[in-house]
Amino acid sequence: MSLATGCQAPPITVIGIGNPYRHDDAAGLVVLASLSQRFAAEQRIRLVELDGEPVRLIQSWEGSDTVLIIDAVRSLHPPGTIHHFRADGISGAAADGIALGGGHLLGLGEAIDLARALCLLPRDLDVVGIEGADFELGQGLSAPVASACDLATAQLVDQLEQLLLSLVSRSGAAARPAARR
Amino acid sequence: MSHDHRTRSFQVEALTRVEGEGGLIVEIHDGAVRDVRLRIFEPPRFFEAFLRGRAYTEPPDITARICGICPVAYQMSACQAIEQACGVTLDAPLRDLRHLLYCGEWIESHVLHIHLLHAPDFLGYPSGIAMAADHRAELERGLRLKKIGNEIVEVIGGRAVHPVNVKLGGFYKAPDASRMRALAAELVWATDAAEEVARWVATFPIPDHELPDGTDLVALRHPTEYPMLGERLVSTSGLDIAADEYLAHFTEEHVQHSTALHGRKLAGGDYLVGPLARFVLNADHLSPRAAALAAELGLTAAERNPFRSIVVRAIETLHACEVALAIADAYAVPPRPAVDVPPRAGAGCGWSEAPRGLLWHRYELSADGTITDAHIVPPTSQNQPVIEHDLIHLIEHSLHLDDSALEALCEQAVRNYDPCISCATHFLDMRVVRT
Numbered sequence: 001m002s003l004a005t006g007c008q009a010p011p012i013t014v015i016g017i018g019n020p021y022r023h024d025d026a027a028g029l030v031v032l033a034s035l036s037q038r039f040a041a042e043q044r045i046r047l048v049e050l051d052g053e054p055v056r057l058i059q060s061w062e063g064s065d066t067v068l069i070i071d072a073v074r075s076l077h078p079p080g081t082i083h084h085f086r087a088d089g090i091s092g093a094a095a096d097g098i099a100l101g102g103g104h105l106l107g108l109g110e111a112i113d114l115a116r117a118l119c120l121l122p123r124d125l126d127v128v129g130i131e132g133a134d135f136e137l138g139q140g141l142s143a144p145v146a147s148a149c150d151l152a153t154a155q156l157v158d159q160l161e162q163l164l165l166s167l168v169s170r171s172g173a174a175a176r177p178a179a180r181r
Numbered sequence: 182m183s184h185d186h187r188t189r190s191f192q193v194e195a196l197t198r199v200e201g202e203g204g205l206i207v208e209i210h211d212g213a214v215r216d217v218r219l220r221i222f223e224p225p226r227f228f229e230a231f232l233r234g235r236a237y238t239e240p241p242d243i244t245a246r247i248c249g250i251c252p253v254a255y256q257m258s259a260c261q262a263i264e265q266a267c268g269v270t271l272d273a274p275l276r277d278l279r280h281l282l283y284c285g286e287w288i289e290s291h292v293l294h295i296h297l298l299h300a301p302d303f304l305g306y307p308s309g310i311a312m313a314a315d316h317r318a319e320l321e322r323g324l325r326l327k328k329i330g331n332e333i334v335e336v337i338g339g340r341a342v343h344p345v346n347v348k349l350g351g352f353y354k355a356p357d358a359s360r361m362r363a364l365a366a367e368l369v370w371a372t373d374a375a376e377e378v379a380r381w382v383a384t385f386p387i388p389d390h391e392l393p394d395g396t397d398l399v400a401l402r403h404p405t406e407y408p409m410l411g412e413r414l415v416s417t418s419g420l421d422i423a424a425d426e427y428l429a430h431f432t433e434e435h436v437q438h439s440t441a442l443h444g445r446k447l448a449g450g451d452y453l454v455g456p457l458a459r460f461v462l463n464a465d466h467l468s469p470r471a472a473a474l475a476a477e478l479g480l481t482a483a484e485r486n487p488f489r490s491i492v493v494r495a496i497e498t499l500h501a502c503e504v505a506l507a508i509a510d511a512y513a514v515p516p517r518p519a520v521d522v523p524p525r526a527g528a529g530c531g532w533s534e535a536p537r538g539l540l541w542h543r544y545e546l547s548a549d550g551t552i553t554d555a556h557i558v559p560p561t562s563q564n565q566p567v568i569e570h571d572l573i574h575l576i577e578h579s580l581h582l583d584d585s586a587l588e589a590l591c592e593q594a595v596r597n598y599d600p601c602i603s604c605a606t607h608f609l610d611m612r613v614v615r616t
Contacts, residue, residue: 051343
């Protein structure tokens, strides 16, 4: 999220949110780290680790059309449940009745509301929520959350590869009329 | 909410727009304030225990995780304490880089608090999101200003969240001159914008109120600078001490309603840390435009109204922009990115002014650099007693208000202190009860 380099933003931003010292709250960071192993050299994807502070969150996706956010959630579902939300289904502090809270300041849902109010939402914004069990102070994921992180990573790798392919086909489609001229 | 002929009560289950989650209970009985308790539930001091047995090089990275809003403050206080223990002094250009990094954090933190947390109170909105419809230009200006704070932290610290480039003795890598020039160009705009923000908040309706009599204002002091990286601690009661004398004058005690410790002066009485205290004790060291604007807006060393803290924060934001611009403009890549900090057995104390106030660290090291003891006193735990007593004082003079107005005033007053409950422990949820 450079202000000054003048570089074009990558079309896709992937954001992992969490606190590595609050056990399952680190789920978003663990998934992001796994995705980094696969996509670190991919120029079309920006990988961002955040703690959920809303303004940094909004500014971290600046310039990208597609944003994927991975965060831990806490609801009445079994630990390790993977939830999927789209921005248009998220408002205030809840998405489909599930709290997208934050220990700091505003929750993810409110950050999305703020972005909506300031017309700063990307074209597509998806949230992957991983149901946590243990948010106490300490390191390490609980077993069901660790398994869910592996599954979510695999799903996101597939999703990102599809998105990259669609970018190629879109740029190809854009290039063809120009070539005919 | 309930009423009878003797008592009234209300509850606010969650205190919003503070950084963290916690609780506040206010009890009013027979028209008199019986008690105010700021409750914090989470187990404190996790990080102090976590640091014991770790290498002396680790606290800058580990303590940065205590707070997402002020990680630089934790890094700066930790570095200074351990460098003191090891008998190391920084090169001047490296200290300038630390000062610049700290300016970035002050800009980020103050701008966030002013625009999204506190301004809605003064302007009558339930949240910053609700305020956006009517004050979009001001919020957009604030977001751009905050982004420049982020950018400073990213350029110097390696990334905007929990900086990774800070190490004992300086930095892993010195910033590129080209990035610093780009930063300076942005800071020209930021300085003007910060002045506009200060003029904007100065128009807000400010409740007429003063801190309780006898509150001691406490802040760091530097011979020539506004004290982000101050050297001595001073107070309006005449205290003037070094970092290793802190525990001879201040202590922390456990109270039943909170798992965070409360800061106390050993001599007795409340004390206040944070922007208002810093300004009162250091106004003579503000940058030129910040000093001139403070005077124009009527801020003086006699200021004791905590509701005017929002104006002080804006003045400090302008100061941070001016200082950051001066350092960025004069930047040349330093001869070395860090000085060597070899371990030695001993103890060291360090402190700095986090956006919310004084942050004191102390470490004991063994000869190989293993940490044998760590002690961290964050600003919010120091301010907890004065927050409680200030609320009692405020409510006593506001009993004519109906319950919802009094609740709103209490929440606004708590936010005067910009409490970072995540630093004091982690998580706070606020409940106000009037009985």
